[in-house]
Amino acid sequence: MMVVLVVVFFLALLSPPAAGVNEEGRLLLQFRDGLDDPRGALADWARAAASPCNWTGVTCGAGGAVTAVRLPSLDLQGPFSPSLCGLRSLSSISLADNYINSSLPAAVSRCAALAELDLSMNALVGPIPAELAALPRLRRLVLDSNNFSGEIPAAFGGAAALQTLSLAANLLSGEIPASLGNVSTLRDLLLAYNPFSPGPIPPEIGNLSDLRTLWLTSCNLRGELPASLGRLGRLERLDLAQNDLRGPVPAALAGLSSAVAIELYGNRLSGPIPDQLARNLSSLRFFDASGNLLRGEIPPGFFHLPLLESFHLYQNRLAGGLPASLAGARRLADLRLHGNDLSGRLPADLGETSALVVVDLSQNRFSGEIPRGVCHGSSLEELMLIGNSLSGTLPEGLGSCRTLRRVRLSGNSLSGEVPPGMWALPRVSLLDLEGNLLSGEISPAIAGARNLSVLAISRNQFSGVVPGEIAALKNLFEISAAGNRLAGPLPPAIGRLAGLQVLNLHGNAISGELPRDVLSWRRLTELDLGSNLLTGTIPSELGFLPVLNYLDLSDNLLSGGIPPELQNLKLNIFNLSYNRLSGEVPALFETAVYRDSLTGNPGLGDRRKGRSFLPSVLAAAGLLLLILAAGFLERRRRRARRRSPWKVTSFHRVSFPAREIAEGLEEKNLVGEGASGEVYRVKLSDGTAVAVKKLRRGSAEKTNRFFEAEVATLGRVRHKSIVRLWCCCVLEDCRLLVYEYLPNGSLREALHGGKRSRLGWPERRRIAGDVAEGLAYLHHGIAPPVVHRDLKSSNILLDAEFRAKIGDFGAAKAAPDTANSVTAVAGSTGYIAPEYAYTLKVNEKSDVYSFGVVLLELLTGKEPLAGELEGKDLVKWVRGKVEEMGTAAAMDANLDDGLVEERERMLELALLCTSDLPINRPAMTRVAKVLCRGSLGVPDVE
Missing domain, CATH: 3.30.200.20 (Phosphorylase Kinase; domain 1)
Structure with a gap:
């Protein structure tokens, strides 16, 4: 009897109470029990509750029936259970940004009342169930950022109420089905970033008269733009970027009267831009057709559009002058036309009626003066006019343009003095005036430029002294003022610039002694004071600068001996020639490698006595260790x-x-x-x-x-x-x-191993584009963004068709965490960005540097630290070759297919990505624009 009572007691404990959860609650618990909930987010889903209406993520209607289950971003893991479809009033399911995996069961079609299904940013695989199209009330289907494969079911063309179809960022194949043109209710069609089979944009898309968004970026589209798109009179956003669309821009697109944004960048569109397009798009705010092959002049009608804010046509083949109507575009804030063949004078009243924020007209053939009122709206942040033929003086208004962050005016013929206030602009981080005819002195007011990181004023006619006030700029990490007329001694306080990386005053008339108090220069990589009038001795303190690898003190009046402490440095460039040095040469510098570095110092002695030789038998110790380790490793692998x-x-x-x-x-x-x-x-x-x-x-x-x-x-x-x-x-x-498994191994093996001959230029170019797209996705396509931190050719893998995929994320970190959580250097020598070695604070720009090194590998066929690089890393070797002998000297001799110009443009891009200064490196989104099915050119930096 006692045994029976005990059994009954335990059965009672295991059974839910009579007043337990209702039938809908049991269905929800069945759904929950199929998932892992590592954060305990669903802990309040309790069997003892009478109703689930107060549970996390559950919404009920007026009658108490469950109408919505919304559980986004809770780290839920496991398959999607169709048990939810037993909830007869359920109209909305959102499980976005979790780890829902396996395939989406066709049984989801039993959710007859479903109006919204959002499973975006999960790990779902397999085909998209065609049965979803039969749901009579389904208005919003959001399945983007998963791993769905196969074709888009043709049955979707029969959807009765569908308004939003979002399938972006999956692995869908086949062509975009023409049957989608039958879904008259469709308002948003989002199919971007899928590897569809090469094919055209279905002309039937033009039948979707209610469509508001068409997002087909990077969909492997081919052919011409169909004129039928012009029938989408309610379309607000047209994004066809990064495809291989060719031919002209149809004049029929002028029918997009409601378009707010048109994105056509990174294609191969050609011919002129139709005048009708510029005149009729009265709602247009953002227009981007950069990175194409467009010719002709810029239609003036664009700048009559009343709402135009952003206008990008950079990296095309446009010619002619800027329309006079440009100055009247009252809402225009972002103007980027760099990398064309535009000429003539800039409109004199540019900026006087609009609040310009970004102006980039670099790499054209503009002449005349910089417009006086370019910062009249007091909002200008970036003024980029590199490589034109501009002349005259700098506008006085730039001296009071306190919003300016980046100024790049190098490679022009500007003259006169810099407006006094321009030296002290409080927000400027980059001031680039190199290669002009500017004169006057560096104002002591520069102390007010508290955010200045780069002062680049080389190859001008500046005179006077380097003011001591420059030491107040705590963010300064480059001073480049070579080829001027600066004189007088260096201010001793300059040695207190703890963040300084580059100090280049080559070719001035700097006199006096070198500062002794330089131990704060722990980040200095380049010190070039050659061709000046320096006297005194070389400070031994220079030998204790941990990352100094470029030291040029040649052609001065320095005396005394060479400090033996300089042997501590790992120098790529070392030049003490043509001074008055004397005494013995430290042992390290006696080799033939440094002969030219010390020439012109007749007082230096020759030290050839007392040399010793290391016994070669020391190598045997390493061999013995390898033999002992072999057995241990074998035992580990066999387990x-x-x-x-x-x-x-x-x-x-x-x-x-x-x-x-x-x-x-x-x-x-x-x-x-x-x-x-x-x-x-x-x-x-x-x-x-x-x-x-x-x-x-x-x-x-x-x-x-x-x-x-x-x-x-x-x-x-x-x-x-x-x-x-x-x-x-x-x-x-x-x-x-x-x-x-990717059968063709790593890019390193393909480039530097036995498969090298199989990588011609088309394969290398495609690999560069693949990697750029992958990095752009990591940096800008997911939240939070990811910094890889160890990008290199051995971590880039190749599939059967030599398409590239980025692997090995063991060092990766979410970008918001990198500034605080990185405690040790990750990455591989030769690929690590310069700032990483000493700051340990990295962001996406560190990956951009590593990507630039990979580009140089693709172009040169050389490894980043190969013995044939004359003791330099690949970046410095390429820079030296280009400077001394031109681009051809750096290229892989195996690439002889005649596509020299294209490779030269990629080399320019690679050198930009490997800039020593992170601020000068472009974002990967812009690099991907250039490389992925667009015309190769140099992107602007952001």
């Missing part, structure tokens, strides 16, 4: 795991067991080793192959950090140019990462 209490987290649909992966970790399958572990090619029972990274056991903290970074990044990104992480497997202290 296999055949039992399967593995914890598996899938990010795509997978059908293989973890045991099958573990059994494939054999010596014969080992294909590579890296700093984080071994990589195996494992062939599964179904015949497919996967790449498996087995993390090396070392510091538990380091292994966990790599594992978590890789999973956190690849588990949420969805892009064709980023390697796919199928799943991760954990068993005790063993961690496996299972990726898609």
